[in-house]
Amino acid sequence: MAIEHPPRKRARLRHSMFFALSLLACMTNAQAAGPSEVASADRATWPHALNSPAAFDRASRAEILAFGHELALSEAVDDAALAQRLKLKQIDRASVDKIRARFWQRLSANYRLASRACAPRETFCQPAADTAALRALALAFNAAPDNAYAAWRGDAARFHRIYLDEQLRLAALFPRTSSEIDTYSADEVDGSELPDRQFLLTFDDGPSAAGGNTDKLLRVLREHRLDATFFVLGQSLQQQVAANPKLSTAQRYAGMCVASHGWEHQSHSRWPQWQDSVLRSAALIKAQAGPLYAPLFRPPYGQRLADSGGFFREHGQRVVLWGIDSQDWNAKMTPTDMQGRLLSLMLLWRHGTILFHDIHDKARIALPWVLQHTRGAGVHWVDCKDYPARG
Template identity: 45%
Template sequence: MRIVLLLSAWFLSFAAIAAPSDIATLDRSTWPEQLTSPTLFDVASRAEILMFARVLLDTDAMDEIALKQHLGLRTINMAAIDTLRARLWQRLLSNYNFAQQSCDQDASFCFLVEDLATLREEAGRLTLDENSYYIKWAEPSRIFHAQYLDELLRKAALFPQTSSEIARFGDYERNGDDLNDRLFLLTFDSAANITPDNTPWLTEYLRKSNMNGTFFVLGKDIQARLAERSVNHLQALYSGQCVGVQGWEFRSHSHWQDWQDSVRRSVDLVKGKLPENYVPLFRPPQGQRRGDAGAFFRNQGLQVALWDIDPQDSAGRLNPEQSAQRTLTLMLLWRRGVINFNVKQDALKTALPWLITQTAQSGIGWEDCRVAFR
């Protein structure tokens, strides 16, 4: 049994850590163990859960004035922030309960957590001794979770004026909350850039790996493919995969006058040309959509497909290794969810194989795209 402690002084500077431009990433080589068994996945998961809980505990003490200053925003939606913080605590408690089921096999980061109050207590007094086996991980992890939490808080602060994946508008919107523990769904956005197009490489890689994912395509991209190649070629390209829509072009669907036509045209095209692959899902570009669109999506028989885990591979500010390691850290933290990669970023060709290799023996599963969101 390894005894885990923590230097509380680390957290005194939390409010000064993350600038608005920071994107959280964590060098996984600071973690001393490979995820070569479900038990070791749980050890790493408990560690990330407790560290995130520790930094979340610090923000709970911030009032509206302090949060505005901390996030660098003039106005914030305090109700949305409070809702987010409550939801995060409930998710952390649920995840820790799953992660502590293997404590009889390895007691690292195991504490008697029976309810939310005891989770908060244990997170509040978490300390790491200088001789701890995990000491090299602790400070980088703290910084990661402080920055990542700021990402979430900033989105909540701006919601719903700036809509995002941070919250749902109704039961017609889905993310990874309904997945079982240790299950993850791969999804791939088209994004705005035209090249590179890694779809042929990616679909072949997934088929060879006996895996699949959900591809959210732009109507104009499918139209362009059909202008160059046959329908049979298009169907062969997406063989074994699921295809949803992201609209006719990659632009915000929250203030676009023709957003409904964008969705309908894309659905008609994809459903007509890829009937075996089509799934009735709409992925809003950048998560931006209207809050009063529920009736439209229900009438169209569509669900809005959001996500929980963002590799941040679209902005080009993280290299492939950083994107992959960020994704793995969030998988350990949330233990289930929808991963949102960008198919038009070359980082994907490095990040995805690394991620699958790192988790091959960890006991996680990859959800079949044909049963997800049902």
Template identity: 50%
Template sequence: MRIALIFCAWLLCSAAVAVPNEPATLDRSTWPEQLNSPALFDVASRAEILTFAHALLASEALDDNALKQRLNLKVINIDEIDSLRRKLWLRLLANYNFAQQSCDQDASFCYYVDDMDSLREQAGKFEVADDSFYAAWAEPAREFHRRYLDEQLRMAALFPQISSEIGLFGDHEFNGDEMNDRLFMLTFDSGPTQSPGNTDWLTDYLRKQSISATFFVLGNSLQARLDKSSEAAVKALYQGQCVGVQGWEYRSHSHWQDWQASILRSLALVKQGVPQNYVPLFRPPYGQRRADSAGFFESQGVKVALWDIDSQDMAGGMTAEQSAQRVLSLMLLWRHGVIAFHDTQDKVRSALPWLLKATAQSGLGWADCAKPL
């Protein structure tokens, strides 16, 4: 019976899913100003919010068939799409209200917005003139936000049959939505690498920057690292950082019969190997987990840690700089949240320093990984 159910689920997904487009990225060199003050961060933030809101409003004019064609899907969950749109509008309104608090310092992209109706009105008529100081940014930004919106709508269209970071299954999960304005959480998946490797470089770099992050480790990778070194070496590796789990192997935990064993085995290894760094968090590979798993996670005192800013650093066609630029664009749009990188990817050695340099004077904060959100 279990095999039959899994096979039916596979058939449903296969019928619904076609190949997604390449992840969206935006060349930040088209933006004419450095983000070297909180006010200039807000200027860029207002511009990204209005551009995304314009794309979101335009998408609402599409009927179901047009939306299927645009998302390259045969079947869509329109209720989830509508639910996502409502959530996006609420967050855009809150974010624009934060971003316009510095309009007395720089009025660029400051428009009358005090409620949802006025935000939708401004989004509908938003455009950047051809002779504007920001003209070179406008068209690339429109394309970026249309493609990024499609990424979000596509995940919603498939949810919950294919689970992802787009939606929560309960209070035992979080994705960064409730964080304070200008506060971001750095996370890294799929490590550790073997020594010497990206994980070694990254943890050392973060310590030098006085920043902490959460590393979601794979049990088999951590075990391999312990086997080739020692517990003392692994403790030194993660000094000042936090360690959660991603399961024993990088595999979807939504239809895996042994998903609970995968998590429990990894939790036990982390608690034994790096007890001072352990945080009770599980990061599901691909964002995929079971909708009925709340009881299990609550019994273990573990939360499901999703994300709302995806670097897409595992995408084959994405360069390190494009990944960093994508993250920065989404930081400007969402103004707070959980950023997902992979310490198994060489790109992180260039992407993270670029990102920290670009935001160093923007008035942002990096969350302490050891403090509950």
């Protein structure tokens, strides 16, 4: 016999079921983009220090050719084989082709930048005047130029093959599953528009409890005279304010920029309350952080609605994505793994927004190593207060 529920109870049950299904959809959507393997590089295989702009450029050219080689090889893989390789049931071919084309454009521009000051017979410096020429050069780059680079070439082949699959997986799912792999409009920024050798530090998911990872990381940043944008969760900030009423958010983040990561860490592409999440978190952060508040929103998992641009413009918010994922949130990655990954991707892309998470301890360990190994290389760390550029 069916159980009859009064109307109010039936309404509550429908709401509970709807919320559960929505949450499940968000979780499925959020987890869909996760790769089964993540790339880490062994920078000890590179035979030179990166202690000058010329040294940075040489290593940059090498990484561009190594990644370009894997990218060119992937273009010969048909859709069925690519779906199997990426462990997906289907792929969005148009999205994959669009991202590949964008990669080639960026690689070509970066290779020209890295080749401007080549000395005669400089390593990894064959001319490539355009994208087609670079593609041909990269496709032929299947061995180290001499024994000094043999260990690096073997490690780079593995690293870039896995890293490319990370990116192609995101592209194959887009736009069905949105992510940082592409922007929906010029209103959204991901760091690819930054000048050469300029990088922005960003940290998501905080704040942690007082005295925890967030505060430890803040000390490291200040020791190195760096700043960063912290994309905080409204719910976490509210909890920390309640637990530590005498701890000023503005004082805690002094010298930094504080922006929104939403109220809760849920996908904002399918969560019915996503607009409330954006507005509530922004209002709380502005009230607590004062002049440190930046009217920016970073969607959890990079997931947002394709037609949400009007909402963000109306409320004076701007979506900020990223181009270099440290993978510090991934249990498979150690701080050492992160170090090699970060440096290789900085050499490959030459500029961009770096994603970290201050609730984890890995960035505090890995970042000083990256700073040490790029000292003298001409790398510039962008002031968070200057990004995105106003006007």
